[in-house]
Amino acid sequence: MSCALSPSAAAGVRSVQQQRERWERKRRRVGRELVQSEQRYCEQLDLVATYFVEILKAKGTLRQDIRESIFSSIKSIHLVNQTLLAHLEEGNVGLGFEQFCPHLHFYITYVDNFQTAKKVLMMQLKKNKAFRRFKKLQESRPEFHKQQLEDLLPLPLQRIQQYKHFLRDLTENTSPDNPEFQQLSSAVAAVSEVAQRIQDNARSHENHLQLRRVQKLLKGRTTRLLAPGRWYIREGCLKMVPSKGTEAKPKMFFLFSDILVQAKLCSSIHPTNGNKFTCQRVYPLRECTVDKVFGHTKSQGGLISLTFAQAKLLLMSSDQENINDWYRSLCLAIGQLKSKTTVVHRREELLRTPLRIAADGQNGQVASPPAARRKRLQKSSGSSCIIL
Numbered sequence: 001m002s003c004a005l006s007p008s009a010a011a012g013v014r015s016v017q018q019q020r021e022r023w024e025r026k027r028r029r030v031g032r033e034l035v036q037s038e039q040r041y042c043e044q045l046d047l048v049a050t051y052f053v054e055i056l057k058a059k060g061t062l063r064q065d066i067r068e069s070i071f072s073s074i075k076s077i078h079l080v081n082q083t084l085l086a087h088l089e090e091g092n093v094g095l096g097f098e099q100f101c102p103h104l105h106f107y108i109t110y111v112d113n114f115q116t117a118k119k120v121l122m123m124q125l126k127k128n129k130a131f132r133r134f135k136k137l138q139e140s141r142p143e144f145h146k147q148q149l150e151d152l153l154p155l156p157l158q159r160i161q162q163y164k165h166f167l168r169d170l171t172e173n174t175s176p177d178n179p180e181f182q183q184l185s186s187a188v189a190a191v192s193e194v195a196q197r198i199q200d201n202a203r204s205h206e207n208h209l210q211l212r213r214v215q216k217l218l219k220g221r222t223t224r225l226l227a228p229g230r231w232y233i234r235e236g237c238l239k240m241v242p243s244k245g246t247e248a249k250p251k252m253f254f255l256f257s258d259i260l261v262q263a264k265l266c267s268s269i270h271p272t273n274g275n276k277f278t279c280q281r282v283y284p285l286r287e288c289t290v291d292k293v294f295g296h297t298k299s300q301g302g303l304i305s306l307t308f309a310q311a312k313l314l315l316m317s318s319d320q321e322n323i324n325d326w327y328r329s330l331c332l333a334i335g336q337l338k339s340k341t342t343v344v345h346r347r348e349e350l351l352r353t354p355l356r357i358a359a360d361g362q363n364g365q366v367a368s369p370p371a372a373r374r375k376r377l378q379k380s381s382g383s384s385c386i387i388l
Contacts, residue, residue, distance in 0.1 A: 020175070023173040023174070023175070024173075026169070026173045027170060027173040027174060030166060030169045030170055030173065031088075031091075031093060031170070033166070034088060034093070034166045034170075035085075035088045035089060037162065038081070038084065038085050038088055039085065041081065041155065041159055042078070042081050042082060042085050044147075044152055044155055045074065045077065045078040045081060045155070045156075046078060047143060047144060047147075047152060048071065048074055048078075048149070048152050048153070049074065049075050049078045051138045051141065051143075051144075052071065052135075052138060052149065053067065053071050053074065053075055055134075055138075056134070059134070061128075061130050061131050061134050062124065062128070062131060066120060066124065069113070069116055069117060069120040070117050070120050070121050070124070070153075071117070071153075072109060072110045072113040072114075072117060073106040073107075073109045073110045073113075074110060074153075074156065076103075076106040077106050077107060077110060077156055080100060080103040080106060081100075083096075083099065083100070084096050084097070084099075084100045087099070087100075093170065093180060093184070094179070094180030094181075094183030094184055094187075095180075095183065097167065097183060097184065097187035097191075098183045098186070098187065100187070101186065101187055101190040101191070104190055104191070104194055107156055107160060107194050108194060108197065110156050110157075111156075111157060111160075111194065111197055111198050111201060112197075112201065114153075114154070114157060114201070115201070115205050117153060118153075121149070121150070121153070135149055157198050160191060160194050160195050160198060161195055161198070163187075163191045163195075164188070164191050164192055164195045167184055167187050167188045167191060168188055170184050171184040171185055171188055207231050207232055208226075210232035211225050211226050211230065211232055212226065214232065214235070214254050214261075217276055217277055218261075218263065218276065218277055218278070218279050219266055219276045219277065219278050219279075220278075220279075222279065223261065223279040223282060225256070225261075227258075229257070229258075230256050230257055230258055230259075231256060231257040232254075232256055233255040233256060233257060233329055233333060234254075234255050234325075234326070234329050235252070235253065235254045235255065236252075236253060236322065236326070237250050237251070237252055237253075238250070238251060238253055238315040238316065238317050238323075238326065239251070239315070239316040239317065240262075240313060240314065240315060240316075241303070241314035241315070241316055243312075248316055251263065251264055251280070252264065252265065252277050253315070255326075255329055255330065255333065256333075257285075257333055257336070257337070258284065258285055258286065258333075258337060259282050259283060259284055259285060260282075260283040260285060260288070260306070260330075261279060261281075261282050261283075262279075262280045262281040262282075262283070262313075263277035263278060263279050263280055264277060264278055264280055265277055265278075266278055281311070283306070283308050283311065283313075284308070285330075285333055285334050285337055286334075286337050286338070287308055287309045288306055288307065288308050288330075288334055289306070289307045289334070290304060290305070290306050290307075290327065290330045290331055290334060291304065291305045291307075292304055292305075292327060293305050293314065301316060301317045301318035301319055301320055301322075301323055302316070302317060302320050302323035302324065302327075303315070303316045303323070304323060304326065304327050304330070306330070
């Protein structure tokens, strides 16, 4: 009895086989690129570890705390990656990353310290003449290929992003029944977490710079913009329509995740504040509602209404796209504020005497009654509070 496959079945088998061969070819190509780039990466890490960290430690050019602030965990990263490279060169990609991922905490330490490292390095180059000469001498070595220390220090952050792409490509081109599939999948998840941390830190740093920039634009020190959890969103000039029939006046507005700052330009003839703004009002967004107002701009630009607990603003722009962008930004910021998770306390938690207060009571001080403490807890809470 014949067991020959039908033409369509045979074509299906060939198609599956061809697909597997394509996967394997791409897997081998990605593997080669990974090994070659890892070799180069380890060489660059070795330059920093040998010609900077070790020699600076031996010479005593920098204090230990300053060295650690600049180079952080880069020596540990170098050692871990040498082990990874040995596995990759032997073709054990899955095993290599399985043993590598538990040491990602060295990368996390490095990532979290990176902005400090840049700041301390800049300070030392500015103030420490001996270190400045040492750095220039080391960078002139032929092994550095004209690279500077500033080019080498960001490499661990860049390498994590590269690992994420390499591992995704390898996982996508590895059959689920391959022994390495689970190892690669786990590595993708672990490396992606660190990559996300890098992006979050970069966004947080950029936001900090924006807050500081706007703070410097405002005259005086009355308005404090640098606050935990506050994010810069946008800024721009809008015309404020007064409640009475006078002419609309241009004002500068700065939108943050929790407040809207209204300011006006200082006098141009002022000797020091000519390019700064005077803060006029700070509006909390948590108690704000925003609406579009139609029929008041003769189809040119637009008008939005902002209602606060004790104030109302009518803001106008002759640019329709600009006012629409402001409307969307305000709606998004207000919506995110109001959708923050509500804090839920059980009643017994609010009535429980804190240890510190109990200790104070034993020392002769009178503790507050439970009802008074509960009111203070509810009043001090920044988010809404539900008592169960």
